[in-house]
Amino acid sequence: MDEHDVLAERFEDYRGHLRSVAYRMLGSLTEAEDAVQEAWFRLARTDTSDVANLGGWLTTVVSRVCLDMLRSRKSRREEPLETYVPDPVVTVGDPVEEAMLTDSVGLALLVVLETLTPAERLAFVLHDMFAVPFDEIAPIVGRSTAATTQLASRARRRVRGAAVPDCDLPAQREVVDAFLAAARAGNFEALVTVLDPDVVLRVDVGAGGPGALLRGIEAVAGQARSSARLGAMPRKAIVNGAAGWVSYIEGQPRAVLSTTVRGGRIVEINIMADPDRIAQLDLPAFD
Template identity: 35%
Template sequence: MSDQTTNPATEIFLSYRNLLFTVAYEMLGSAADAEDVLQETWLRWVKADLDQVLDQRAYLIRITTRQALNRLRSMKSRKEAYVGPWLPEPLLTTPDVAEDVELAESVSMALMLVLETLSPTERAVFVLHEAFAVGYDEIAAAVGKSPAAVRQIAYRARQHVEARRPREAVSADQTRAALESFRRALEAGDLQGLLDVLAPDVVLVSDGGGIKQAAPRPVVSAGKVARFIVGGIGKAGVALTGEPTVVNGNPALILRVDGEVDGVVAIGVGDGRITGLYYVRNPHKLTRIASETPLTLH
């Protein structure tokens, strides 16, 4: 793309690039796949007759959605063959993402996991309508359904997500406070400290992708999660430290073992305690935590 920056089509594409990446990422949960979708979108965009394009943003979102849907369907077999639980790829994000409450929630690890339970079309419709305020007619053109069908899909997807997303809004300060308590207990190997900050029905999901050791299935309940964490640290005999950061617009920790990056921990919080722990260890999913990724809904 760099040698074609004077091309008007390329300049228009670049002006919407962060938006299109956000659309693709929210649909796919993978930055690498989102980048591939953007490349495919650009190749189709530069062949378009710009004089016939009435709404550049809508047209680009439509192309991106179609390519992301194709990619999402092809990812199904890859996820089915994946070793252990699959978590979205964490992104180190710019400060403005955290300041935009709507954007931060839409890319949070907790919501991204809920979106994994939708069908590809349901996910596309939900993301486009709820996060990006795309109208039903435009969504219909993107997903190949009638506007009436899209309305039904949107309603069904919204009901599904609302039944599974956190009931209460949690501020970044509340999340940071819970995360700091967790970090202190983690670094000290303090079992009681972990029990104090974990909700009784907390769920730990760890993603090693068959490359790094991880729990083969979610670990449920404060006692089991705390013992799993403390036992793992003790068995490994390593020095574990947590570095506060912002991932997907929300407070998180980069965990280091003997100074080397081991993974990223994102959390969900309810009533001041941690309800969800999402630990990404798969090194192939840790390529976006060294530099910030800009995201936008506009």
């Protein structure tokens, strides 16, 4: 095995970690893969013989790449941020057996991370999610250690507003199944029992039209009953570690829906119905 092959093998040992870092930074599966690939390109053309901690070096590289991508995105973002839903990580099948196969970062948290500045997001993700010391993060964002600490602190205050789900996946599934049954039956009273009074529904349709942001039981229940009349078939799924479903029309996936269940009620529903991004997900067709 030559030197290049050895380097490639060592990189593969870190690929999963780097993908997790990039996904949390970017909220986009394709952009996360691009960032990881760019980290490999930079590694392949760099002399790392004096690098004692290759994993730390690669984490720094992919973080810098993500920071550049976030700054570029902020300057050219066109879609309304309030209805944007990050790329979901989806597995379709038995919700209990497949729970451990999905990324554990909740979609509701990723939605809040989208509201942070690039530097705040990087500081929070690296420190609070991956325990990278602030003195190692500071050079990446070009700030002092004290200023970087403040970046993460500001981010942390914003992130506290993210809905935190119940941890019991089977219990989540019971609530989601009850919601779907009530929506199909057009039963407003049953919907009220499973929706939090302050429930939020977010719909991202991409460039195909305006998204939607609804708040409160009446608005969300009305939307649920209207959507059920479209004849879409829901298939159980795990979406970012939580109970959700994929909506199918004529056997083809049309939307991924994630829920945040807290205290036995749904407090947030995020719907990603952007056809371009749906097509990039590894979702099976159903007859």
